Amino acid sequence: MQAVYNIAEICARHGITDVVLSPGSRSAPLTLAFARHPDLTVRVVPDERAAAFIALGMAQAQRRAVALVCTSGTAGLNYAPAVAEAFFQQIPLVIFTADRPPEWIDQLDGQTIRQRNLYGAHAKGAFEFPVDTAHTDAKWHSARLVNEAINLAQAAPAGPVQVNVPLREPFYPKTGEVIEYEQDVKIIRDSGAQDSTNTFGIELVTERPDWTDLFTRILIVVAQKEQSKELDDALSYFAQQSGAIIVADVISNVNDKKSTVSLQDIFLTSPNSQYAEKLQPSLLITVGKSLISKALKQYLRKHPSQQHWHIQPHSAPVADVFRSLTEVFRVNTTYFFQEFAREFSQDTRLQAQKFGKSWRDANRRAELVLNDFFAERLQTPFSEFSAFRLTLNALHNNTALHLANSMAVRYANILGIPRGRQIEVFANRGTSGIDGCTSTAVGAALAQPERPVVLLTGDVAFFYDRNAFWHNYPTPNLRVVLFNNHGGGIFRLLDGPRQQPELEEFFETRQALTAENTARDFGLRYFPVSSFAELETALPVFFAAETGGAILEIFTDSKTNAAFFEQYRNAVKAAFA
Numbered sequence: 165m166q167a168v169y170n171i172a173e174i175c176a177r178h179g180i181t182d183v184v185l186s187p188g189s190r191s192a193p194l195t196l197a198f199a200r201h202p203d204l205t206v207r208v209v210p211d212e213r214a215a216a217f218i219a220l221g222m223a224q225a226q227r228r229a230v231a232l233v234c235t236s237g238t239a240g241l242n243y244a245p246a247v248a249e250a251f252f253q254q255i256p257l258v259i260f261t262a263d264r265p266p267e268w269i270d271q272l273d274g275q276t277i278r279q280r281n282l283y284g285a286h287a288k289g290a291f292e293f294p295v296d297t298a299h300t301d302a303k304w305h306s307a308r309l310v311n312e313a314i315n316l317a318q319a320a321p322a323g324p325v326q327v328n329v330p331l332r333e334p335f336y337p338k339t340g341e342v343i344e345y346e347q348d349v350k351i352i353r354d355s356g357a358q359d360s361t362n363t364f365g366i367e368l369v370t371e372r373p374d375w376t377d378l379f380t381r382i383l384i385v386v387a388q389k390e391q392s393k394e395l396d397d398a399l400s401y402f403a404q405q406s407g408a409i410i411v412a413d414v415i416s417n418v419n420d421k422k423s424t425v426s427l428q429d430i431f432l433t434s435p436n437s438q439y440a441e442k443l444q445p446s447l448l449i450t451v452g453k454s455l456i457s458k459a460l461k462q463y464l465r466k467h468p469s470q471q472h473w474h475i476q477p478h479s480a481p482v483a484d485v486f487r488s489l490t491e492v493f494r495v496n497t498t499y500f501f502q503e504f505a506r507e508f509s510q511d512t513r514l515q516a517q518k519f520g521k522s523w524r525d526a527n528r529r530a531e532l533v534l535n536d537f538f539a540e541r542l543q544t545p546f547s548e549f550s551a552f553r554l555t556l557n558a559l560h561n562n563t564a565l566h567l568a569n570s571m572a573v574r575y576a577n578i579l580g581i582p583r584g585r586q587i588e589v590f591a592n593r594g595t596s597g598i599d600g601c602t603s604t605a606v607g608a609a610l611a612q613p614e615r616p617v618v619l620l621t622g623d624v625a626f627f628y629d630r631n632a633f634w635h636n637y638p639t640p641n642l643r644v645v646l647f648n649n650h651g652g653g654i655f656r657l658l659d660g661p662r663q664q665p666e667l668e669e670f671f672e673t674r675q676a677l678t679a680e681n682t683a684r685d686f687g688l689r690y691f692p693v694s695s696f697a698e699l700e701t702a703l704p705v706f707f708a709a710e711t712g713g714a715i716l717e718i719f720t721d722s723k724t725n726a727a728f729f730e731q732y733r734n735a736v737k738a739a740f741a
Contacts, residue, residue, distance in 0.1 A: 185232070231259075258317050547729075
């Protein structure tokens with residue numbers, strides 16, 4: 165069993181500090197190894213699906229791997245949604261799944277399924293721990309595998325890795341037996357590829373003088389990425405030197421607003437073809453992972469650039485999101501923009517000003533349309549869209565803002581985040597599912613107890629993931645804002661389902677739940693509101709640091725929400741016709 169106990173030591177030596185486990189008998193040796201290790205913080209979350217998303221939220225917040233431990237059978241299958249999310253968001257998780265010995269697979273033994281390579285194409289790798297480790301070669305092999313798994317999980321692009329651990333009885337040490345961690349355990353470190361001096365992309369740019377004709381209409385699209393001042397500064401510098409325009413989704417975490425357009429979801433819905441042509445880029449440069457903005461995707465597919473370059477430092481596959489991809493530069497992104505900025509003359513910058521002005525004017529106009537729309541409707545019936553805007557404006561500095569799928573993240577992308585508050589935005593847009601949004605936010609709150617963590621969520625996503633709170637760890641820095649319209653209100657806003665007679669029963673799925681019992685069960689303060697006056701009174705108290713963990717439940721009517729959002733759509737159409 166010493167080789168199994170050494171797993172915890174190897175994790176700690178690689179800088180893993182946090183472990184999330186779900187109880188079980190087969191996994192007992194792993195549980196004891198991690199629980200007794202002095203350098204590891206182990207948290208118990210009974211629901212494996214919630215546990216995996218909590219681990220994802222922690223890894224995302226800390227920017228380092230978190231370990232997961234579960235028993236055999238379907239326990240590991242419940243990790244699957246979070247594993248897929250981690251794979252597409254490139255978040256490192258090291259997953260230890262306890263298993264029966266191989267001779268008992270397919271023998272109708274309890275809690276036994278086929279666990280090898282359990283997550284298939286949604287894990288970076290899968291390792292099979294030796295079932296017998298008495299021989300010195302097998303012990304060396306076992307340590308080597310765990311090192312390889314951790315290194316693989318953390319190497320760019322990061323992602324989830326499974327280590328399947330078949331275990332024989334007895335699982336528990338004898339009374340008084342001490343678990344020891346071998347200090348001479350094998351450690352293999354992998355520093356990863358150093359991409360900061362990779363000049364390949366820059367050299368290729370400078371060797372193609374015919375590309376310079378494209379440099380007066382450059383559009384940079386920044387998709388989901390973590391907050392990075394270095395990259396922000398490089399993008400800002402590049403925009404100043406080149407005259408390029410930066411378009412950023414709310415999940416891009418780009419904080420430079422001077423050169424950045426963020427209201428594309430408003431003005432790119434314009435049916436005016438002449439207006440659309442003025443915004444068409446010659447060169448599109450993309451950074452990051454997934455995009456929220458459907459309007460931006462549709463626009464750039466309909467009005468493709470002559471060249472589309474994607475910049476990323478690692479070897480992960482690149483998606484051709486806009487059907488126009490021509491070049492992939494595998495180079496450090498910050499370095500690329502710093503160096504590329506030197507290629508622009510003053511004459512090129514002057515020529516680019518007209519193109520840049522078209523995008524900035526459109527963004528300014530969208531901001532005016534949005535402000536006027538809400539100003540003219542101050543006395544309208546209480547609606548979700550208006551309440552969402554008020555809530556966003558009440559966020560505190562340095563908030564870690566988590567946006568649930570589906571309408572919460574869309575509302576935020578339309579409205580934008582308050583400027584100058586250093587708010588970092590997170591969303592499970594790897595797979596865009598509703599299944600772990602709350603758990604991910606809980607994980608972030610546990611990982612960063614000194615930072616305010618706010619989740620904006622709808623009722624279906626919230627109630628689907630209530631077990632996020634089913635553990636014994638306080639989260640006084642967590643605030644959950646629940647927009648409860650008693651169903652999947654997004655379907656009333658989408659063309660297609662909203663026109664169907666089956667809307668309420670089969671799409672919207674009406675429900676009558678409230679979060680009051682959830683708040684009581686898990687010791688969270690509860691603030692129910694159903695009017696502008698109640699919301700404006702509640703927000704300062706709700707967000708105050710001394711309030712502690714709390715749920716603000718905002719009740720709205722689904723039909724009223726749909727009617728109000730249709731008014732917004734009509735206002736935008738009229739403004740940009």
